Amino acid sequence: MDIHEAKTAISKLIDDEADALWALSLAIHADPELSLEEHRAAERLCAYLEENGFALTRGVANLPTAFRADRPAADDQKPSVSFLSEYDALPGLGHACAHNVIGVASAAAGVALRKALGSEYGGVTVFGTPGEEGGGGKVLMAQAGMFRDVGAAMMIHPSDKTRADVDFLALSELRFHFKGRTAHASAAPDLGVNALDAVIATFNAVSLLRQQLPGGDRVHGVITEGGEAPNIIPDKASAWFFVRSKTMEGLDALAPRVIACAEGAALATGTELETEKNPITYAPMRVNPPLASLFLKNLNLLGVHEPDSPPPLRMGSSDVGNVSQQTPTIHPQIQMVPSGVSAHTPEFAEASGGAEGRRVMLTGAKALAMTGADFLLDEGARRAVQAEFARRGE
Numbered sequence: 078m079d080i081h082e083a084k085t086a087i088s089k090l091i092d093d094e095a096d097a098l099w100a101l102s103l104a105i106h107a108d109p110e111l112s113l114e115e116h117r118a119a120e121r122l123c124a125y126l127e128e129n130g131f132a133l134t135r136g137v138a139n140l141p142t143a144f145r146a147d148r149p150a151a152d153d154q155k156p157s158v159s160f161l162s163e164y165d166a167l168p169g170l171g172h173a174c175a176h177n178v179i180g181v182a183s184a185a186a187g188v189a190l191r192k193a194l195g196s197e198y199g200g201v202t203v204f205g206t207p208g209e210e211g212g213g214g215k216v217l218m219a220q221a222g223m224f225r226d227v228g229a230a231m232m233i234h235p236s237d238k239t240r241a242d243v244d245f246l247a248l249s250e251l252r253f254h255f256k257g258r259t260a261h262a263s264a265a266p267d268l269g270v271n272a273l274d275a276v277i278a279t280f281n282a283v284s285l286l287r288q289q290l291p292g293g294d295r296v297h298g299v300i301t302e303g304g305e306a307p308n309i310i311p312d313k314a315s316a317w318f319f320v321r322s323k324t325m326e327g328l329d330a331l332a333p334r335v336i337a338c339a340e341g342a343a344l345a346t347g348t349e350l351e352t353e354k355n356p357i358t359y360a361p362m363r364v365n366p367p368l369a370s371l372f373l374k375n376l377n378l379l380g381v382h383e384p385d386s387p388p389p390l391r392m393g394s395s396d397v398g399n400v401s402q403q404t405p406t407i408h409p410q411i412q413m414v415p416s417g418v419s420a421h422t423p424e425f426a427e428a429s430g431g432a433e434g435r436r437v438m439l440t441g442a443k444a445l446a447m448t449g450a451d452f453l454l455d456e457g458a459r460r461a462v463q464a465e466f467a468r469r470g471e
């Protein structure tokens with residue numbers, strides 16, 4: 078099959094369906110559901126995929142709002158690609174991370190790719206990955222090994238800039254709870270054991286530690302409990318930290334050093350310390366430049382370009398990192414809002430339901446499906462992506 082004809086067909090299929098796809102995205106936008114509670118959004122996407130011949134498995138990885146939709150190849154020796162659909166919203170802000178755009182772009186890419194190529198060249202899967210906003214849905218799906226049997230995984234994220242080669246840090250969450258003893262802060266301070274002092278000593282120790290950290294390591298925290306009134310020595314105080322690093326090894330080395338800061342603070346203040354570590358750890362992104370560059374070329378064909386001098390990469394963390402450890406993965410950004418407008422704001426929520434959201438959804442769906450066509454039809458390109466994945470592995 079001619080790859081250019083396949084791409085033209087994909088573009089036309091998505092244009093023909095544009096109004097219906099945007100109606101589906103708007104229905105999700107108008108009915109926001111929080112992380113891991115996205116029952117109606119998941120069902121809307123499942124229904125669309127089922128109508129288009131995908132075999133649905135709902136509630137995968139013990140997550141009621143996760144799903145897997147498959148259209149396998151005629152021959153199971155053929156390669157496969159997958160698209161990652163997100164659809165959770167934010168408390169108080171609705172779809173301020175544009176997951177209504179992401180969810181439909183990925184589902185539409187799966188449908189269009191399959192319609193354009195049929196079953197001869199490879200399999201197509203759409204994963205419904207819930208709870209991106211703190212639920213770590215992809216972490217739990219990766220723990221169940223769900224991404225190991227697909228040839229690649231792709232999604233787009235609307236943003237204030239266009240950038241194909243997005244990277245993420247590994248992330249671990251720590252909570253420290255200190256317990257002391259109350260006393261009158263003026264009349265009997267010597268009888269108190271000050272839990273807030275332990276929190277402050279932890280922050281000071283972390284601040285000193287920061288100077289000794291390797292580049293890319295990040296530690297940031299907030300005080301979640303710090304006492305009731307100035308005239309009562311606080312008997313309980315807590316802090317919540319995010320610890321990030323470029324690699325899992327870096328994270329494994331950093332987390333104990335941050336815990337040691339809290340342990341030292343407990344010793345110094347005579348408080349008792351309870352440490353809580355979130356069992357959900359975000360893996361770093363195993364970037365795949367060959368796959369990102371295929372995507373960028375397709376984006377360029379569609380008239381969307383990266384800026385000439387891209388702004389510095391600002392790195393957070395995402396549960397897509399865990400997917401990228403199991404299969405070649407990309408998470409490119411497409412500009413939807415003016416530069417400097419952040420996600421998780423009312424402006425971003427408005428754009429997600431407006432003309433710019435529609436444009437990014439359609440462009441994203443086309444570029445994803447076209448990159449899927451490159452991966453399934455061009456053996457040389459596929460081998461380069463696979464070699465890069467192997468090279469960056471543990």
Ligand SMILES: [Zn+2]
Nearest residue numbers: 174210420421
């Ligand atoms: Zn978000």
Ligand SMILES: [Zn+2]
Nearest residue numbers: 174176209234
């Ligand atoms: Zn998001």
